[in-house]
Amino acid sequence: MHVHYPQTDIIGAPADGLLPWLENYTFPAETRFAQPAYAAEVANVFFSELLRHGVTTALAFATTHPASVDAFFQGAQKRGLRMISGKVLQDRHSPDGLRDETEQSLIDSETLIQRWHGQGRLGYAITPRFAPTSTDAQLRGAGELAARNPDTWIHSHVAENRDEVRWVRELFPQARSYVDVYRGFGLLRERAVYAHCIHLDDADRALMRDTGAVAAVSPTSNLFLGSGFFDYEGAERIGMRHGLASDVGGGTSFSPFHTMLAAYYVGREGQTKPGLSLAPSRLWWHHTGGAARALGLQGVIGTLQAGTEADFVLLNPKATPLLARKTERAQNLEELLFALIVLGDDRVVDQVCIA
Numbered sequence: 001m002h003v004h005y006p007q008t009d010i011i012g013a014p015a016d017g018l019l020p021w022l023e024n025y026t027f028p029a030e031t032r033f034a035q036p037a038y039a040a041e042v043a044n045v046f047f048s049e050l051l052r053h054g055v056t057t058a059l060a061f062a063t064t065h066p067a068s069v070d071a072f073f074q075g076a077q078k079r080g081l082r083m084i085s086g087k088v089l090q091d092r093h094s095p096d097g098l099r100d101e102t103e104q105s106l107i108d109s110e111t112l113i114q115r116w117h118g119q120g121r122l123g124y125a126i127t128p129r130f131a132p133t134s135t136d137a138q139l140r141g142a143g144e145l146a147a148r149n150p151d152t153w154i155h156s157h158v159a160e161n162r163d164e165v166r167w168v169r170e171l172f173p174q175a176r177s178y179v180d181v182y183r184g185f186g187l188l189r190e191r192a193v194y195a196h197c198i199h200l201d202d203a204d205r206a207l208m209r210d211t212g213a214v215a216a217v218s219p220t221s222n223l224f225l226g227s228g229f230f231d232y233e234g235a236e237r238i239g240m241r242h243g244l245a246s247d248v249g250g251g252t253s254f255s256p257f258h259t260m261l262a263a264y265y266v267g268r269e270g271q272t273k274p275g276l277s278l279a280p281s282r283l284w285w286h287h288t289g290g291a292a293r294a295l296g297l298q299g300v301i302g303t304l305q306a307g308t309e310a311d312f313v314l315l316n317p318k319a320t321p322l323l324a325r326k327t328e329r330a331q332n333l334e335e336l337l338f339a340l341i342v343l344g345d346d347r348v349v350d351q352v353c354i355a
Protein backbone atom coordinates (compact mmCIF):
# COMPACT_ATOMS: atom_id res chain seq x y z
CA MET A 1 0.00 0.00 0.00
CA HIS A 2 2.99 2.35 0.17
CA VAL A 3 6.51 2.10 -1.23
CA HIS A 4 9.05 4.38 -2.97
CA TYR A 5 10.52 2.87 -6.11
CA PRO A 6 13.29 5.55 -6.36
CA GLN A 7 14.49 4.50 -2.90
CA THR A 8 15.30 0.95 -3.96
CA ASP A 9 19.02 1.62 -3.67
CA ILE A 10 18.95 3.45 -0.34
CA ILE A 11 17.36 0.60 1.60
CA GLY A 12 19.39 0.15 4.78
CA ALA A 13 20.77 3.72 4.97
CA PRO A 14 21.67 4.63 8.58
CA ALA A 15 20.26 7.87 10.04
CA ASP A 16 19.16 9.41 13.35
CA GLY A 17 15.55 9.68 12.27
CA LEU A 18 13.18 10.68 9.50
CA LEU A 19 14.28 14.26 8.83
CA PRO A 20 18.07 13.63 8.68
CA TRP A 21 17.40 10.44 6.70
CA LEU A 22 15.51 12.48 4.09
CA GLU A 23 18.20 15.15 3.91
CA ASN A 24 21.27 12.93 3.83
CA TYR A 25 20.13 9.96 1.74
CA THR A 26 16.71 10.22 0.22
CA PHE A 27 16.74 13.64 -1.40
CA PRO A 28 20.22 13.20 -3.00
CA ALA A 29 19.22 9.77 -4.37
CA GLU A 30 15.95 11.08 -5.83
CA THR A 31 17.55 13.96 -7.77
CA ARG A 32 18.99 11.39 -10.19
CA PHE A 33 15.52 10.44 -11.47
CA ALA A 34 15.40 13.42 -13.81
CA GLN A 35 17.34 11.10 -16.18
CA PRO A 36 14.91 8.76 -17.97
CA ALA A 37 17.45 5.98 -18.54
CA TYR A 38 18.42 5.92 -14.89
CA ALA A 39 14.78 5.91 -13.78
CA ALA A 40 14.00 3.04 -16.17
CA GLU A 41 16.90 0.98 -14.87
CA VAL A 42 15.84 1.38 -11.21
CA ALA A 43 12.16 0.76 -12.06
CA ASN A 44 13.18 -2.51 -13.68
CA VAL A 45 15.10 -3.60 -10.58
CA PHE A 46 12.17 -2.53 -8.39
CA PHE A 47 9.60 -4.60 -10.31
CA SER A 48 11.91 -7.64 -10.32
CA GLU A 49 12.38 -7.33 -6.59
CA LEU A 50 8.63 -6.98 -5.90
CA LEU A 51 7.84 -10.04 -7.99
CA ARG A 52 10.62 -12.10 -6.43
CA HIS A 53 8.89 -11.44 -3.10
CA GLY A 54 5.43 -12.21 -4.48
CA VAL A 55 4.13 -8.64 -4.57
CA THR A 56 1.97 -8.10 -7.66
CA THR A 57 0.47 -4.63 -7.04
CA ALA A 58 1.93 -1.56 -5.34
CA LEU A 59 0.99 2.03 -4.69
CA ALA A 60 4.38 3.64 -5.25
CA PHE A 61 5.94 7.06 -4.95
CA ALA A 62 7.97 8.19 -7.96
CA THR A 63 9.95 11.46 -7.68
CA THR A 64 9.13 15.05 -8.64
CA HIS A 65 10.40 14.40 -12.17
CA PRO A 66 7.70 13.48 -14.72
CA ALA A 67 10.31 11.23 -16.36
CA SER A 68 10.32 9.07 -13.22
CA VAL A 69 6.57 8.46 -13.63
CA ASP A 70 6.85 7.62 -17.33
CA ALA A 71 9.68 5.17 -16.60
CA PHE A 72 7.64 3.49 -13.87
CA PHE A 73 4.47 3.08 -15.93
CA GLN A 74 6.34 1.94 -19.04
CA GLY A 75 8.04 -0.77 -16.97
CA ALA A 76 4.76 -1.86 -15.35
CA GLN A 77 2.98 -1.90 -18.71
CA LYS A 78 5.67 -4.08 -20.24
CA ARG A 79 5.18 -6.63 -17.46
CA GLY A 80 1.38 -6.38 -17.45
CA LEU A 81 1.27 -5.34 -13.78
CA ARG A 82 -1.50 -3.52 -11.93
CA MET A 83 0.43 -0.56 -10.52
CA ILE A 84 -0.35 2.89 -9.15
CA SER A 85 2.06 5.82 -9.01
CA GLY A 86 2.35 9.54 -9.55
CA LYS A 87 4.64 12.54 -9.73
CA VAL A 88 5.69 13.77 -6.29
CA LEU A 89 4.62 17.32 -5.47
CA GLN A 90 7.14 19.27 -3.35
CA ASP A 91 7.59 22.97 -4.01
CA ARG A 92 9.28 24.05 -0.77
CA HIS A 93 11.74 22.92 1.92
CA SER A 94 13.40 20.72 -0.67
CA PRO A 95 16.84 20.88 -2.34
CA ASP A 96 17.56 22.11 -5.86
CA GLY A 97 17.00 19.36 -8.37
CA LEU A 98 14.04 18.03 -6.43
CA ARG A 99 11.94 21.07 -5.63
CA ASP A 100 9.29 21.71 -8.28
CA GLU A 101 7.47 24.86 -9.32
CA THR A 102 3.89 25.18 -8.06
CA GLU A 103 1.97 25.90 -11.23
CA GLN A 104 4.08 23.65 -13.48
CA SER A 105 3.83 20.77 -10.97
CA LEU A 106 0.04 20.80 -11.25
CA ILE A 107 0.11 21.03 -15.05
CA ASP A 108 2.55 18.11 -15.14
CA SER A 109 0.31 16.07 -12.85
CA GLU A 110 -2.71 16.72 -15.04
CA THR A 111 -0.77 15.71 -18.17
CA LEU A 112 0.39 12.50 -16.51
CA ILE A 113 -3.17 11.66 -15.41
CA GLN A 114 -4.32 12.01 -19.03
CA ARG A 115 -1.41 9.90 -20.25
CA TRP A 116 -1.50 7.04 -17.74
CA HIS A 117 -4.59 6.86 -15.52
CA GLY A 118 -6.79 3.96 -16.57
CA GLN A 119 -4.42 2.83 -19.31
CA GLY A 120 -4.78 -0.94 -19.01
CA ARG A 121 -3.96 -1.85 -15.43
CA LEU A 122 -2.30 1.46 -14.50
CA GLY A 123 -3.65 4.04 -12.09
CA TYR A 124 -2.51 7.53 -11.18
CA ALA A 125 -1.97 8.84 -7.65
CA ILE A 126 -1.82 12.56 -6.89
CA THR A 127 1.21 12.56 -4.62
CA PRO A 128 2.09 15.48 -2.35
CA ARG A 129 5.22 14.22 -0.56
CA PHE A 130 3.97 15.44 2.83
CA ALA A 131 2.52 18.71 4.08
CA PRO A 132 5.84 20.36 5.08
CA THR A 133 7.28 20.20 1.55
CA SER A 134 4.28 21.74 -0.23
CA THR A 135 3.03 25.32 -0.15
CA ASP A 136 -0.62 26.01 0.57
CA ALA A 137 -1.06 26.78 -3.13
CA GLN A 138 0.32 23.40 -4.18
CA LEU A 139 -1.79 21.49 -1.65
CA ARG A 140 -4.88 23.42 -2.73
CA GLY A 141 -4.11 22.67 -6.38
CA ALA A 142 -3.63 18.98 -5.54
CA GLY A 143 -7.03 18.94 -3.83
CA GLU A 144 -8.67 20.55 -6.86
CA LEU A 145 -7.01 18.03 -9.15
CA ALA A 146 -8.30 15.24 -6.89
CA ALA A 147 -11.85 16.64 -7.05
CA ARG A 148 -11.75 16.87 -10.86
CA ASN A 149 -10.42 13.31 -11.13
CA PRO A 150 -12.39 11.42 -8.46
CA ASP A 151 -11.21 7.93 -9.39
CA THR A 152 -7.50 8.78 -9.13
CA TRP A 153 -5.70 8.02 -5.90
CA ILE A 154 -4.19 10.46 -3.41
CA HIS A 155 -0.97 9.28 -1.81
CA SER A 156 1.01 10.95 0.94
CA HIS A 157 2.48 10.63 4.44
CA VAL A 158 1.04 11.74 7.77
CA ALA A 159 2.09 11.76 11.44
CA GLU A 160 5.14 9.54 11.10
CA ASN A 161 7.53 11.20 13.51
CA ARG A 162 7.22 13.62 16.45
CA ASP A 163 9.64 16.23 15.03
CA GLU A 164 7.70 16.18 11.78
CA VAL A 165 4.38 16.63 13.64
CA ARG A 166 5.84 19.63 15.52
CA TRP A 167 7.03 21.14 12.23
CA VAL A 168 3.58 20.75 10.68
CA ARG A 169 1.99 22.46 13.69
CA GLU A 170 4.32 25.47 13.12
CA LEU A 171 3.66 25.59 9.38
CA PHE A 172 -0.13 25.17 9.56
CA PRO A 173 -1.25 26.80 12.82
CA GLN A 174 -4.84 27.07 11.60
CA ALA A 175 -5.32 23.28 11.39
CA ARG A 176 -6.58 21.25 14.36
CA SER A 177 -4.06 18.48 13.60
CA TYR A 178 -1.76 17.12 10.90
CA VAL A 179 -4.59 15.01 9.39
CA ASP A 180 -6.78 18.10 9.47
CA VAL A 181 -4.24 19.94 7.26
CA TYR A 182 -5.04 17.51 4.45
CA ARG A 183 -8.78 17.81 5.10
CA GLY A 184 -8.51 21.58 4.71
CA PHE A 185 -7.07 21.17 1.21
CA GLY A 186 -9.58 18.56 0.02
CA LEU A 187 -7.11 15.71 0.25
CA LEU A 188 -9.14 13.28 2.35
CA ARG A 189 -11.54 11.11 0.37
CA GLU A 190 -12.06 7.56 -0.89
CA ARG A 191 -8.81 6.29 -2.46
CA ALA A 192 -6.70 8.67 -0.33
CA VAL A 193 -3.90 6.62 1.20
CA TYR A 194 -1.74 7.98 4.02
CA ALA A 195 1.40 6.22 5.11
CA HIS A 196 2.16 5.79 8.83
CA CYS A 197 -0.73 7.43 10.78
CA ILE A 198 1.17 6.89 14.02
CA HIS A 199 0.74 10.06 16.07
CA LEU A 200 -3.04 10.44 15.70
CA ASP A 201 -5.83 10.95 18.18
CA ASP A 202 -9.32 9.51 17.97
CA ALA A 203 -10.67 12.63 16.25
CA ASP A 204 -8.07 12.13 13.49
CA ARG A 205 -9.02 8.46 13.16
CA ALA A 206 -12.70 9.38 12.95
CA LEU A 207 -11.90 11.99 10.28
CA MET A 208 -10.07 9.34 8.25
CA ARG A 209 -12.98 6.94 8.69
CA ASP A 210 -15.67 9.49 7.80
CA THR A 211 -13.90 10.72 4.67
CA GLY A 212 -12.94 7.22 3.46
CA ALA A 213 -9.20 7.90 3.69
CA VAL A 214 -7.07 4.91 4.71
CA ALA A 215 -3.82 4.20 6.54
CA ALA A 216 -0.85 2.36 5.04
CA VAL A 217 0.84 0.81 8.06
CA SER A 218 4.61 0.60 7.50
CA PRO A 219 6.02 -1.35 10.44
CA THR A 220 9.57 -2.15 9.28
CA SER A 221 10.06 1.51 8.39
CA ASN A 222 8.63 2.73 11.68
CA LEU A 223 10.86 0.40 13.68
CA PHE A 224 13.93 1.20 11.54
CA LEU A 225 13.59 4.99 11.81
CA GLY A 226 12.36 4.89 15.41
CA SER A 227 9.19 6.73 14.40
CA GLY A 228 6.77 4.99 16.76
CA PHE A 229 4.11 2.30 16.71
CA PHE A 230 0.85 2.16 14.77
CA ASP A 231 -2.07 1.82 17.20
CA TYR A 232 -4.00 -1.21 15.92
CA GLU A 233 -6.39 -1.09 18.85
CA GLY A 234 -7.24 2.56 18.17
CA ALA A 235 -7.72 1.95 14.44
CA GLU A 236 -10.03 -0.99 15.11
CA ARG A 237 -12.04 0.78 17.82
CA ILE A 238 -12.71 3.85 15.65
CA GLY A 239 -13.04 1.95 12.38
CA MET A 240 -10.15 3.56 10.47
CA ARG A 241 -9.38 1.30 7.50
CA HIS A 242 -5.78 0.18 7.13
CA GLY A 243 -3.48 -2.25 5.37
CA LEU A 244 0.19 -3.14 5.24
CA ALA A 245 3.08 -1.52 3.40
CA SER A 246 6.82 -2.07 3.05
CA ASP A 247 7.72 1.66 2.68
CA VAL A 248 11.09 0.78 1.13
CA GLY A 249 13.59 2.58 1.42
CA GLY A 250 12.59 3.64 4.98
CA GLY A 251 11.30 0.10 5.25
CA THR A 252 13.91 -2.63 5.41
CA SER A 253 12.42 -5.34 3.20
CA PHE A 254 10.29 -5.93 0.13
CA SER A 255 9.06 -9.13 1.76
CA PRO A 256 5.43 -9.31 2.91
CA PHE A 257 6.55 -11.98 5.40
CA HIS A 258 9.03 -9.62 7.05
CA THR A 259 6.45 -6.84 7.00
CA MET A 260 3.79 -9.02 8.65
CA LEU A 261 6.26 -10.10 11.35
CA ALA A 262 7.18 -6.47 12.04
CA ALA A 263 3.47 -5.64 12.27
CA TYR A 264 3.09 -8.42 14.79
CA TYR A 265 5.88 -6.89 16.93
CA VAL A 266 4.18 -3.50 16.67
CA GLY A 267 0.92 -5.07 17.83
CA ARG A 268 2.78 -6.47 20.84
CA GLU A 269 4.52 -3.23 21.81
CA GLY A 270 2.79 -0.15 20.63
CA GLN A 271 -0.75 -0.17 21.89
CA THR A 272 -2.86 1.78 24.29
CA LYS A 273 -3.75 -1.69 25.58
CA PRO A 274 -0.40 -3.48 25.45
CA GLY A 275 0.26 -7.06 24.44
CA LEU A 276 -2.08 -7.33 21.46
CA SER A 277 -1.58 -10.57 19.52
CA LEU A 278 -2.61 -9.86 15.94
CA ALA A 279 -4.12 -12.96 14.34
CA PRO A 280 -2.01 -14.40 11.50
CA SER A 281 -5.04 -14.44 9.18
CA ARG A 282 -5.62 -10.75 9.90
CA LEU A 283 -2.01 -9.91 9.01
CA TRP A 284 -2.31 -11.85 5.72
CA TRP A 285 -5.61 -10.08 5.02
CA HIS A 286 -3.88 -6.73 5.43
CA HIS A 287 -1.46 -7.71 2.65
CA THR A 288 -4.06 -9.19 0.27
CA GLY A 289 -7.84 -8.69 0.20
CA GLY A 290 -7.82 -6.07 2.95
CA ALA A 291 -5.15 -4.01 1.21
CA ALA A 292 -7.08 -4.27 -2.06
CA ARG A 293 -10.22 -3.07 -0.32
CA ALA A 294 -8.38 -0.18 1.33
CA LEU A 295 -7.09 0.83 -2.12
CA GLY A 296 -10.62 0.70 -3.56
CA LEU A 297 -9.71 -2.36 -5.64
CA GLN A 298 -12.07 -4.89 -4.03
CA GLY A 299 -13.46 -7.26 -6.62
CA VAL A 300 -10.48 -6.49 -8.85
CA ILE A 301 -7.50 -7.99 -7.02
CA GLY A 302 -6.63 -9.39 -3.60
CA THR A 303 -8.75 -12.55 -3.52
CA LEU A 304 -9.18 -15.70 -5.60
CA GLN A 305 -12.91 -15.14 -6.14
CA ALA A 306 -14.37 -15.73 -9.58
CA GLY A 307 -14.31 -12.63 -11.74
CA THR A 308 -11.25 -11.04 -10.13
CA GLU A 309 -7.98 -10.59 -11.99
CA ALA A 310 -5.75 -13.63 -11.67
CA ASP A 311 -2.73 -12.19 -9.91
CA PHE A 312 -1.60 -14.85 -7.47
CA VAL A 313 1.43 -16.52 -5.98
CA LEU A 314 2.22 -20.15 -5.41
CA LEU A 315 3.95 -20.61 -2.05
CA ASN A 316 6.06 -23.53 -0.91
CA PRO A 317 5.65 -24.09 2.83
CA LYS A 318 8.60 -26.50 2.76
CA ALA A 319 11.04 -24.01 1.27
CA THR A 320 13.54 -24.35 4.11
CA PRO A 321 14.24 -27.34 6.40
CA LEU A 322 12.87 -25.60 9.50
CA LEU A 323 9.76 -24.38 7.67
CA ALA A 324 9.12 -27.90 6.40
CA ARG A 325 9.24 -29.30 9.95
CA LYS A 326 7.19 -26.46 11.34
CA THR A 327 4.45 -26.41 8.71
CA GLU A 328 4.15 -30.20 8.79
CA ARG A 329 3.21 -29.89 12.46
CA ALA A 330 0.68 -27.08 11.96
CA GLN A 331 -2.66 -28.08 13.51
CA ASN A 332 -4.75 -25.48 11.72
CA LEU A 333 -4.64 -22.65 9.20
CA GLU A 334 -3.64 -19.99 11.76
CA GLU A 335 -0.60 -22.02 12.78
CA LEU A 336 0.41 -22.56 9.17
CA LEU A 337 0.03 -18.87 8.32
CA PHE A 338 1.98 -17.84 11.41
CA ALA A 339 4.86 -20.23 10.66
CA LEU A 340 5.15 -18.61 7.23
CA ILE A 341 5.11 -15.11 8.77
CA VAL A 342 7.84 -15.91 11.27
CA LEU A 343 10.09 -18.11 9.10
CA GLY A 344 9.15 -17.14 5.54
CA ASP A 345 11.01 -15.01 3.00
CA ASP A 346 11.49 -14.89 -0.79
CA ARG A 347 12.49 -18.58 -0.84
CA VAL A 348 8.86 -19.46 -0.08
CA VAL A 349 7.62 -17.74 -3.27
CA ASP A 350 7.64 -20.53 -5.84
CA GLN A 351 5.69 -18.95 -8.71
CA VAL A 352 4.08 -15.59 -9.42
CA CYS A 353 1.22 -15.42 -11.89
CA ILE A 354 0.26 -12.07 -13.42
CA ALA A 355 -3.19 -11.60 -14.99
Ligand SMILES: [Zn+2]
Pocket: 002, 003, 004, 157, 195, 247, 250
Ligand atom coordinates in the same frame (compact mmCIF):
# COMPACT_ATOMS: atom_id res chain seq x y z
ZN1 LIG B 1 7.12 6.60 2.63
